Amino acid sequence: MKIGHIIVPAASLDEQLAFYTHLGLTIRFRDGDRYAAVTDGAVTIGLADASQQPVPQTVLSIQVDDLAALGYTGEDVVTGPHERRVLITDPGGNPVVLYERLP
Numbered sequence: 001m002k003i004g005h006i007i008v009p010a011a012s013l014d015e016q017l018a019f020y021t022h023l024g025l026t027i028r029f030r031d032g033d034r035y036a037a038v039t040d041g042a043v044t045i046g047l048a049d050a051s052q053q054p055v056p057q058t059v060l061s062i063q064v065d066d067l068a069a070l071g072y073t074g075e076d077v078v079t080g081p082h083e084r085r086v087l088i089t090d091p092g093g094n095p096v097v098l099y100e101r102l103p
Helices: 012-022
Strands: 002-010 027-029 033-037 046-047 059-063 083-089 095-101
Touching: 002 012, 002 095, 012 027, 012 033, 012 046
Parallel strands: 002 046, 059 095
Antiparallel strands: 002 059, 027 033, 033 046, 083 095
């Protein structure tokens, strides 16, 4: 398990990419208007189309090896183009996305 990235909702991906790259972050990956990742080399911020996010706030994302092994199966698991994921909350009520990469 590792911290994958911090997901920040993006109303305009192009505008938010311009903002974060102006601050000196580097674009690591872009998937059309759906998602982009920027990094400082150690931490990744995922900019995600706000209209496709289950919650309208910043979310911690943790990469796991196997969602099913942690007990997450069925309707709560969403399969995207690059990963399988589930939205949970920590004991403080904060949203957390657990995801496993697709082969």
